[in-house]
Amino acid sequence: MRALQLTAANTFAVTSLPDPVPGPGQVLVRWQAAALNFRDVQVARGSYPNTAFPLIPGSDAAGTVEACGPGATRWKPGDRVLTQVVQGWQAGEMLPHHPRTILGGVLPGVLCERSALAEDGLVATPAHLxxxxxxxxxxxxxxxxxxxHGSGTTRPGDTVLVQGTGGVALWALLLARAAGARVLAITSSPAKAERLRALGAEAVHDYRADPAWDAWALAASGGAGVDHVIEVGGPGTIARSIAAVRFHGRISLIGVLTGVAGEVPTAALFRKHVCLQGIFCGPRTMTTALARAVAQHRLRPVVDRVFPLDQAAQAFAHLASxxxxxxxxxxx
Ligand SMILES: NC(=O)c1ccc[n+]([C@@H]2O[C@H](COP(=O)([O-])OP(=O)(O)OC[C@H]3O[C@@H](n4cnc5c(N)ncnc54)[C@H](OP(=O)(O)O)[C@@H]3O)[C@@H](O)[C@H]2O)c1
Known part of the structure; x- marks a missing residue:
């Protein structure tokens, strides 16, 4: 089978490898497509923890079950499936060993034609996608x-603020809207602001034209602040997120787009009784719940561009840009 390998930092090679054989409790899946995440860019740069070259990158793929190994009963050939990113995290709280079971960095990734994965490491694909x-x-x-929808519950009428037009932000926009929430968004250009409005953002702010998006978000939420910030920037955006959130509001700390460490105005956090929650992907029960909601609401993710495997390096560069x-x- 063909597979993408990272042989060294930012060094990509499409190689030919033997087809995997599903072992006990595993199924063989023929992938049709994989989607990149910012984490894959970090893996390619060699800056993601616990990774060593050579490796097959990628944690997100969808395809069709081709064969079942001994004792595997959850799926049958022809079933359409997608990956569970943290293979060993099935349900409940994350445990210290779970991050060691992440695809495309610690475990071999899915930027290849076929993988043999544990039958519990897959989720059914919503039929309309x-x-x-x-x-x-x-x-x-x-x-x-x-x-x-993890520790906190998004309610109809909540105001959720999303940062940018990347994968996490646009999923948060679609899911918040499906839950009946109002979405405020910040982005880097008028053209992207137009896309956000078309996807259902009620108000959009260009943070390049005016970096003081926290003041804008306060005004756009009637002076009270937003209920929830989907924080993907990290140290460069957290202070404004704290300023923009309401008393007893919630900030989901997810991303490292501006770095992995920095100053946090801690006193401002407790004075407003803000809940700052770290989020690291989620267990299979959540990917399953997501797939069910996507099917129920007929949601469709925004696909920016599809590259052939031979142009994987360009795909990574496009995401990083x-x-x-x-x-x-x-x-x-
Ligand atoms: N904790 C987890 O489990 C988890 C899971 C997935 C992703 N992440 C992290 O979350 C972050 C986003 O991931 P992603 O896959 O959605 O990335 P992505 O698709 O590459 O999205 C990046 C986008 O974020 C926006 N952005 C960049 N800097 C910004 C800033 N300073 N302020 C506001 N927006 C900014 C830009 O959009 P605009 O041009 O529209 O502003 C940019 O295109 C990454 O750091 C990733 O590592 C974490």
Missing amino acids: SDQEAACLPCAGTTAWNAL GSHVGKVVIGL
């Missing part, structure tokens, strides 16, 4: 679901 669309669910979708809107997909 193409495989290119379904590949967009696992990481960004589950993470947004966890933020909105930040010029995309939604998900960058690779056909397999």
Whole structure:
């Protein structure tokens, strides 16, 4: 089978490998599409923890079951499935060993034609989605679901603020709207602001034209502040997120787009009784709940562009450029 390998930092090679054989409790899946996440860019750069080259990158893929190994009963050939990113995290709280079971960094990734995975490491694909669309669910979708419906519950009438037009932000927008929430969004250009409005954002602010988006969000929420910030920037945006959230509001800390450590105005957090929750993807129960909600609401992820496997390096560079809107997909 053909597979993408990272042989060293930012060094991509499409190689030919033997087809995997499903072992006990495993199924063999023929992937049709994979979607990239910012984490894959970090893996390719060599900056993601617990990864060593050479490796097959990628955690998010969708395809069809081809064969079942001994004792595997959950799926049958022909079933359409997508990946569970943290393979060992089935339900409940995350435990210290779960991050060691993440696809495409610690475990071999899915930017290849076939994988043999544990039958519990897959989720059924919503029937209305193409495989290119379904590949967009696992990481960004589950993470947004966890933020909105994990520890906290998003209620109709809540105001949710999303940052940018990347995979997590657009899933948060779609899911918050499906839950009856109002969405405020910030982005880097008028063209992207137009896309956000078309997807259902009620108000959009260009943070390049005016960096003081916290003041804008306060005004746009009647001075009270928003109920929930989907925080993907990290240290460069957290202070404004704290300023923009309401008393007793929630900030879901998800991303590292501006760095992995920095100053946090801690006193402002407790003075407002803000709940700051870290989110790291989610268990299979959440990916399953996400897939059910996507089917029920006929949601479709935003696919920015589809690259062939031979142009995987360009796909990674495109995601890293930040010029995309939604998900960058690779056909397999
Ligand atoms: N914790 C987890 O489990 C988890 C899961 C998935 C992703 N993540 C992290 O979450 C972050 C987003 O991931 P993603 O896959 O959605 O990334 P992505 O698709 O690459 O999205 C990046 C987008 O974020 C926006 N952005 C960049 N800097 C910004 C800033 N300073 N303020 C506001 N918006 C900014 C830009 O959109 P505009 O041009 O529209 O502003 C950019 O295109 C990454 O750091 C990723 O590692 C974490």
